[in-house]
Amino acid sequence: xxxxxxxxxxxxxxxxxxxxxxxxxxxxxxxxxxxxxxxxxxxxxxxxxxxxxxxxxxxxxxxxxxxxxxxxxxxxxxxxxxxxxxxxxxxxxxxxxxxxxxxxxxxxxxxxxxxxxxxxxxxxxxxxxxxxxxxxxxxxxxxxxxxxxxxxxxxxxxxxxxxxxxxxxxxxxxxxxxxxxxxxxxxxxxxxxxxxxxxxxxxxxxxxxxxxxxxxxxxxxxxxxxxxxxxxxxxxxxxxxxxxxxxxxxxxxxxxxxxxxxxxxxxxxxxxxxxxxxxxxxxxxxxxxxxxxxxxxxxxxxxxxxxxxxxxxxxxxxxxxxxxxxxxxxxxxxxxxxxxx
Amino acid sequence: xxxxxxxxxxxxxxxxxxxxxxxxxxxxxxxxxxxxxxxxxxxxxxxxxxxxxxxxxxxxxxxxxxxxxxxxxxxxxxxxxxxxxxxxxxxxxxxxxxxxxxxxxxxxxxxxxxxxxxxxxxxxxxxxxxxxxxxxxxxxxxxxxxxxxxxxxxxxxxxxxxxxxxxxxxxxxxxxxxxxxxxxxxxxxxxxxxxxxxxxxxxxxxxxxxxxxxxxxxxxxxxxxxxxxxxxxxxxxxxxxxxxxxxxxxxxxxxxxxxxxxxxxxxxxxxxxxxxxxxxxxxxxxxxxxxxxxxxxxxxxxxxxxxxxxxxxxxxxxxxxxxxxxxxxxxxxxxxxxxxx
Numbered sequence: 001x002x003x004x005x006x007x008x009x010x011x012x013x014x015x016x017x018x019x020x021x022x023x024x025x026x027x028x029x030x031x032x033x034x035x036x037x038x039x040x041x042x043x044x045x046x047x048x049x050x051x052x053x054x055x056x057x058x059x060x061x062x063x064x065x066x067x068x069x070x071x072x073x074x075x076x077x078x079x080x081x082x083x084x085x086x087x088x089x090x091x092x093x094x095x096x097x098x099x100x101x102x103x104x105x106x107x108x109x110x111x112x113x114x115x116x117x118x119x120x121x122x123x124x125x126x127x128x129x130x131x132x133x134x135x136x137x138x139x140x141x142x143x144x145x146x147x148x149x150x151x152x153x154x155x156x157x158x159x160x161x162x163x164x165x166x167x168x169x170x171x172x173x174x175x176x177x178x179x180x181x182x183x184x185x186x187x188x189x190x191x192x193x194x195x196x197x198x199x200x201x202x203x204x205x206x207x208x209x210x211x212x213x214x215x216x217x218x219x220x221x222x223x224x225x226x227x228x229x230x231x232x233x234x235x236x237x238x239x240x241x242x243x244x245x246x247x248x249x250x251x252x253x254x255x256x257x258x259x260x261x262x263x264x265x266x267x268x269x270x271x272x273x274x275x276x277x278x279x280x281x282x283x284x285x286x287x288x289x290x291x292x293x294x295x296x297x298x299x300x301x302x303x304x305x306x307x308x309x310x311x312x313x314x315x316x317x318x319x320x321x322x323x324x325x326x327x328x329x330x331x332x333x334x335x336x337x338x339x340x341x
Numbered sequence: 342x343x344x345x346x347x348x349x350x351x352x353x354x355x356x357x358x359x360x361x362x363x364x365x366x367x368x369x370x371x372x373x374x375x376x377x378x379x380x381x382x383x384x385x386x387x388x389x390x391x392x393x394x395x396x397x398x399x400x401x402x403x404x405x406x407x408x409x410x411x412x413x414x415x416x417x418x419x420x421x422x423x424x425x426x427x428x429x430x431x432x433x434x435x436x437x438x439x440x441x442x443x444x445x446x447x448x449x450x451x452x453x454x455x456x457x458x459x460x461x462x463x464x465x466x467x468x469x470x471x472x473x474x475x476x477x478x479x480x481x482x483x484x485x486x487x488x489x490x491x492x493x494x495x496x497x498x499x500x501x502x503x504x505x506x507x508x509x510x511x512x513x514x515x516x517x518x519x520x521x522x523x524x525x526x527x528x529x530x531x532x533x534x535x536x537x538x539x540x541x542x543x544x545x546x547x548x549x550x551x552x553x554x555x556x557x558x559x560x561x562x563x564x565x566x567x568x569x570x571x572x573x574x575x576x577x578x579x580x581x582x583x584x585x586x587x588x589x590x591x592x593x594x595x596x597x598x599x600x601x602x603x604x605x606x607x608x609x610x611x612x613x614x615x616x617x618x619x620x621x622x623x624x625x626x627x628x629x630x631x632x633x634x635x636x637x638x639x640x641x642x643x644x645x646x647x648x649x650x651x652x653x654x655x656x657x658x659x660x661x662x663x664x665x666x667x668x669x670x671x672x673x674x675x676x677x678x679x680x681x682x
Contacts, residue, residue: 015569015614016673039505039581041564042400042431042495051392059383060439060492062477090383098401100441100490132492136403139679144483149441151401151473151492154383164380223382228356240380273356332357338480 008107013137026113027101027133030120035096035131043131045096049155059086060151066339068115068145070189072182072201075148076119078275081205082226082341083150084126088210089222089278091162092154097123098132099150104143115146126205128152144339164240166220169311172287173245174280176209176294177202177302178253179230180272184261186340193265199257204276209300212293213278218286225279226341230306231270231329233279234317237309244310247329250322253302270319271332273340281309349448354478367454368442368474371461376437376472384472386437390496400427401492407680409456409486411530413523413542416489417460419616422546423567423682424491425467429551430563430619432503433495438464439473440491445484456487467546469493485680505581507561510652513628514586515621517550517635518543518643519594520571521613525602527681534606540598545617550641553634554619559627564620567682571647572611572670574620575658578650585651588670591663594643611660612673614681622650 011018028038035043049056063079073081084094099119103112123130185201187193206224213219225233230252234245247270254262254269262269276299282290287305294300310318316328352359369379376384390397402423409416425435440460444453464471526542547565554560566574571593575586588611595603595610603610617640623631628646635641651659657669 010679011674013568013679014673015567015573018674019568039577040431041427042398042433042493044396044497045399047397048392051389055385056388057383058386058437058439058473058494060441060473060475062441062443062475062490064443064477064479086382090381092383096399098399098492100401100403100492102403102405102443102488102490132399132401134402134490136405136488137679138405138485138488141482142485144479147443147477147479147488149403149443149475149490151439151441152383153399153494156385226356227354227360232356236380332355333352333359338351338354338478 006109008103008105008109008137010105010137010139013135023135026116030116031130033129035129045131045153047095053158054155055158057087057090057092057154057156059083060149061086063148063341064144064339065186065341067189068111070186070201071198072185073203074115074118075146076115077122078203078341079148079150080119080122080126081203081275083152084128085206085224087152087154088207089224090156091160091214092156094126094128094152094154096129096131096153097150099130100148101135102138102143102147103135104138104145105140107145126207160214162219162221164221164237167237167241167243167281167309169243169309170284171220171281171309172284172305173307174282174287174290175304175306176278176300178255179225179274179277180258180269181255182275183272183337183340184258187337195261197257202274202276204299206276206278208297209278209294212297213280213290216286216289216293218283219280219290221281223279225277226273226275228332229271229273230279231317232332235331238313242313244312244314244318245307246310246318246320247307248320251304252306253304270329275341347450349444349446349450349478351446351478351480354476364476367457371457372471374470376470386472386494388436394499395496396499398428398431398433398495398497400424401490402427404489404682405485405680406527406682408530409452411527411542412539413526414544415456415459416487417456418463419544419682420489420491421460421463421467422544422616424493425469426547426565428493428495429548430565431497432501432555433497435467435469435493435495437470437472437494438491440471441489442476443479443484443488444476445479445486446481448486467548501555503560503562505562505578508578508582508584508622508650510584510650511625512561512622512650513625513646514648515623515628515631516645516647517619517641519596520566520615520618521599521610522596523616524613524678524681525599528678536602538598543615543617545640547617547619549638550619550635553638554621554631557627557630557634559624560621560631562622566618566620567614567616569673570612570614571620572658573673576672579654583654585653585655585659586648587651587659587661588648589661592645593647594645611670616682
């Protein structure tokens with residue numbers, strides 16, 4: 001038995017020779033970088049940041065997407081993008097990641113290797129290094145194939161001050177592109193409900209978008225609308241600020257395949273996950289600057305102004321329909337699409 | 342449905358109200374600290390370390406122990422001790438943790454809360470803060486109850502230089518206490534093989550032991566013997582250094598219940614996991630100093646000198662029996678106890 005094996009076995013998790021081979025031949029080989037030392041208990045991060053002018057930022061995320069590979073991405077690239085995006089929307093540059101893999105007995109080694117390669121490529125593209133990792137093997141029937149967790153360390157200029165506490169009535173709400181592509185692409189990849197299609201997930205790094213936006217004074221807050229989508233982000237703004245949010249349905253970019261699936265299944269695109277979009281709140285007089293910066297990037301060509309922050313709180317997000325009516329987007333309760341990220 | 346619910350449902354993972362309640366009422370309430378902001382994408386770590394004199398250390402570990410609660414600990418305290426111990430044996434002070442929880446649908450909320458409370462208490466006792474977290478809910482049958490992952494950030498004086506590359510022929514191998522208690526305690530808690538008993542796991546922070554040891558010049562290397570036990574640690578030394586390791590069977594502290602279970606099941610205690618012990622390699626003339634420092638601590642009262650580093654490499658670890666014979670401890674291949682940590 002070795003990695004000439006085609007499938008993961010419990011022995012790949014036991015601290016002995018097979019685990020060492022799994023780590024060396026799959027993880028260390030593809031993720032190789034000067035900091036990663038798979039024999040060390042802990043590694044030194046040579047961050048060399050200016051502690052007077054920069055802050056150290058920290059975040060973590062878990063990934064359980066099913067299927068593990070989907071049009072436009074896989075759980076590996078998603079585990080890099082998801083965590084680095086959380087640093088990016090906080091205004092930081094991602095620097096280092098840790099990686100935990102919970103691998104189910106029986107997973108094909110070839111699938112695991114493709115996913116680790118994709119993860120390594122996503123990290124290289126972002127200039128981020130996986131400096132620490134751990135693998136556990138779960139018994140067949142206890143794992144769902146593969147779960148990943150990544151923790152990210154980044155640095156941010158102290159001069160960049162973003163947060164919900166910066167949001168003011170009258171501010172403008174922007175999105176960097178169409179919403180819900182990730183949720184529907186993953187759903188279609190499952191071939192549930194007899195539906196299929198070739199919609200690509202939007203899963204990607206948002207770092208070019210966030211780094212462009214932080215150049216603009218008047219940027220208040222950014223977030224990537226993952227679980228719970230645009231509705232969840234705007235609900236959190238209401239809860240944190242006591243202000244209201246009004247969204248203009250006609251301005252929110254939604255791709256035709258997303259609209260079509262939503263109509264067939266009764267889903268609401270505002271609750272669907274994106275994995276490569278940014279929602280930003282900007283002072284109204286500077287919104288056009290962020291929009292122009294985003295539209296000049298490939299990642300932001302469909303960016304749009306989609307709503308405003310209102311002084312009056314309501315119990316939900318107000319969605320103004322194209323005919324001038326109003327709907328309230330309630331906070332999400334049931335779960336249309338589990339294991340979406 | 343809410344946390345007046347007694348069991349976790351998929352809606353506790355969907356980004357909406359139930360997830361917010363789960364995070365607020367279970368995680369944020371028990372883990373509360375100034376850095377943790379469950380509404381933020383990423384948080385600032387106010388490390389305030391001296392970048393001239395200190396290094397930033399980074400490590401991660403995943404936890405899948407079954408049962409989730411066992412005599413002497415649970416998966417929550419283990420998730421703190423395991424990762425902080427990896428920083429500690431590298432000579433660092435643990436400072437911050439991130440926490441990922443993969444929770445299976447159907448887990449009792451009361452069990453989850455006990456585990457999070459235990460995790461929070463372990464962190465407080467160590468002076469470590471959980472600054473970032475994420476939860477995912479797995480469908481029933483895809484999760485094994487609860488998996489945790491923790492990533493740790495610590496600081497270490499640059500003057501402390503430890504590592505396998507420091508090990509020299511003639512050095513002394515020490516252990517800080519009896520080996521295999523964790524492995525056998527967890528096994529007995531499963532009530533497999535018709536065996537039961539009240540052995541306590543050794544799971545604990547090793548920070549007092551490691552901080553005492555780093556005071557001694559001549560300390561070369563430390564590691565906590567988790568998966569694969571003392572045998573795995575000594576094998577890694579052989580592989581990394583090209584030197585040999587000779588262990589003296591009669592000197593290795595093994596508790597009676599561990600010996601007894603090992604005899605009944607044909608296990609070898611040298612391969613069993615400990616979760617609160619340290620294996621150290623020390624220059625021979627300073628070994629007595631580390632031993633004395635350890636024995637003065639409650640955690641190290643059974644510390645012992647157990648072997649030596651030899652100039653001649655062998656393909657395995659040499660175990661000298663009490664009758665003067667020799668056995669070779671091969672590298673672990675099969676897995677006697679899966680989901681032990």
